[in-house]
Amino acid sequence: MLWVALATAISLLTGDGDDTEAFRAMVEYLRMRVQAVVSDPQRQKLALAAVEQTEGAFGEHRAGLKQVGDCIEALDRTYDATAQSYYDCDAQADPSWQRVTARVLEARHALTGAVSVEEWQQIVARAPGDPR
Amino acid sequence: MRVELVALVVPDEPRAAKIKTLYQEIDALAGELDAKRAQRLEQLRALDAQRDVADAEIETAMQGLRVDGHEAFVRYVSLQTQLRELLTPDEFRKLDAAR
Numbered sequence: 001m002l003w004v005a006l007a008t009a010i011s012l013l014t015g016d017g018d019d020t021e022a023f024r025a026m027v028e029y030l031r032m033r034v035q036a037v038v039s040d041p042q043r044q045k046l047a048l049a050a051v052e053q054t055e056g057a058f059g060e061h062r063a064g065l066k067q068v069g070d071c072i073e074a075l076d077r078t079y080d081a082t083a084q085s086y087y088d089c090d091a092q093a094d095p096s097w098q099r100v101t102a103r104v105l106e107a108r109h110a111l112t113g114a115v116s117v118e119e120w121q122q123i124v125a126r127a128p129g130d131p132r
Numbered sequence: 133m134r135v136e137l138v139a140l141v142v143p144d145e146p147r148a149a150k151i152k153t154l155y156q157e158i159d160a161l162a163g164e165l166d167a168k169r170a171q172r173l174e175q176l177r178a179l180d181a182q183r184d185v186a187d188a189e190i191e192t193a194m195q196g197l198r199v200d201g202h203e204a205f206v207r208y209v210s211l212q213t214q215l216r217e218l219l220t221p222d223e224f225r226k227l228d229a230a231r
Contacts, residue, residue, distance in 0.1 A: 077231075079224045086209040087209065097195075108190070
């Protein structure tokens with residue numbers, strides 16, 4: 001659930017306004033599932049912290065992608081823009097992708113460490129209201 | 133919108149037809165990328181049921197999203213370059229204003 005929801009969010013991310021709502025819905029759903037499934041307060045706190053960590057990572061990633069999108073849009077409006085200038089814009093996305101991947105993995109480790117196998121299965125199971 | 137305006141902005145018919153095709157290809161790219169992403173997400177969902185998945189599998193799945201985007205971008209840059217080869221600066225400016 002964690003990375004699927006968030007990978008879904010990545011795929012929706014453009015840096016534009018429309019993706020924010022979908023992303024928030026997925027994170028909120030994940031948070032709700034953790035609260036519903038993990039009854040132990042201490043482990044629930046750790047699991048929710050992992051969700052928050054991921055939320056932060058994607059917020060940063062979104063900002064990074066917005067910069068790239070703005071850069072490309074400016075070139076689209078420039079007659080003298082070269083292929084290299086486009087690739088220079090796009091290259092700015094690489095560090096953002098690397099960071100978000102690393103942080104998602106960290107968060108996933110934190111989540112799997114906080115929940116049991118049974119809890120994990122309940123969290124990943126699709127339920128009514130699942131925005132994926 | 134720009135596709136519809138090409139004939140008005142570019143007087144030379146054969147050139148206008150080529151430019152129109154390029155704009156149509158640019159518009160189609162987004163749909164193609166969405167379809168690829170849908171496939172990637174299905175792969176991710178298949179991983180989803182597993183709690184103990186190797187980091188490398190997750191990294192590969194996430195990199196796939198980036199690779200798909202990059203491949204589409206390379207095509208996009210090629211189309212943008214071809215557009216500039218076919219359009220005069222003035223035509224480019226007029227069509228850009230229609231965005």
